[in-house]
Amino acid sequence: MRTLTEIAASVEAGDSAKIKELTRKALSQGHCPEKILDDGLVQGMSAVGEKFKSNEVFIPEVLIASRAMNVGLEILRPLFSSDRAHLRGRIILATVKGDLHDIGKKIVGMMLEGAGYEVIDLGIDVSMGNIVRAIKTNRPSVLGLSALLTTTMSYMREVVEAVEHAGLRRRVRIAIGGAPVTRSYADEIGADGYAPDAASALELVKRLLSKV
Numbered sequence: 001m002r003t004l005t006e007i008a009a010s011v012e013a014g015d016s017a018k019i020k021e022l023t024r025k026a027l028s029q030g031h032c033p034e035k036i037l038d039d040g041l042v043q044g045m046s047a048v049g050e051k052f053k054s055n056e057v058f059i060p061e062v063l064i065a066s067r068a069m070n071v072g073l074e075i076l077r078p079l080f081s082s083d084r085a086h087l088r089g090r091i092i093l094a095t096v097k098g099d100l101h102d103i104g105k106k107i108v109g110m111m112l113e114g115a116g117y118e119v120i121d122l123g124i125d126v127s128m129g130n131i132v133r134a135i136k137t138n139r140p141s142v143l144g145l146s147a148l149l150t151t152t153m154s155y156m157r158e159v160v161e162a163v164e165h166a167g168l169r170r171r172v173r174i175a176i177g178g179a180p181v182t183r184s185y186a187d188e189i190g191a192d193g194y195a196p197d198a199a200s201a202l203e204l205v206k207r208l209l210s211k212v
């Protein structure tokens with residue numbers, strides 16, 4: 001347990017080298033990747049979020065913390081991956097235009113890959129034009145949109161409309177997520193579902209695909 005607390009503290013401190021060392025140590029101690037992710041890395045980032053909210057830390061510190069968190073995520077990523085990829089369906093993920101937050105979306109992607117889905121991550125700040133093009137090219141079963149800002153969340157509605165206008169809506173289920181997003185917002189914009197965290201995102205995708 002101590003190592004996981006230390007991982008959380010190292011995310012807060014933005015200490016990438018320490019995170020690398022501690023994540024490996026936690027694995028060698030037998031902690032499962034999910035626990036290292038939730039009780040270590042995500043715990044640390046939540047603490048940073050609280051401090052950011054109360055102006056105890058500022059953008060540079062948050063950025064350094066998120067880079068450090070990424071070092072841990074990359075060590076865990078192969079442990080979530082599955083050789084069943086390509087079997088259960090293809091998912092496109094994107095953080096919508098104007099939004100640069102991608103830590104949560106990456107975790108969702110890792111969980112989905114681990115469960116045997118093929119994930120195409122279009123990245124951050126993705127326009128509806130690029131999303132529509134990617135759907136035409138890759139023909140995913142599910143499109144997952146992420147937004148962490150109340151200001152960018154409204155762009156999700158535009159993406160849903162653009163997919164509709166392109167005549168692709170029947171081909172793809174749309175799932176949305178990110179801290180400000182709610183189930184009622186998903187209903188309001190005509191998305192097919194919402195999930196508050198990575199584990200429920202996986203459940204949601206399974207549910208959406210069982211309806212296809």
Ligand code: B12
Binds near residue numbers: 063103204
């Ligand atoms: C890290 C961070 C940043 C980093 C992002 C780095 C990166 N590579 O992601 C940087 C420094 C760049 C940043 C910048 C800014 N940020 Co910021 N940031 C955060 C912070 C501290 C943590 C976010 C995070 O990673 N959380 C951890 C992950 C694991 O959680 P998550 O993202 O919610 O994801 C989970 C779920 O939401 C869900 N999920 C996520 N995506 C999806 C997608 C699908 C399809 C599904 C189903 C589920 C799902 O599953 C995930 C895993 O469990 C939050 C605070 C917070 N409490 O959220 C503020 C926060 C989001 N930021 C905020 C702000 C204001 C900004 C800035 C505007 C600040 C500024 N003045 O410049 C800029 C905006 C930049 C931009 N244009 O996007 C505000 C947003 C307020 C609002 N409601 O609009 C917050 C809430 C902080 C605050 N309390 O004020 N930020």
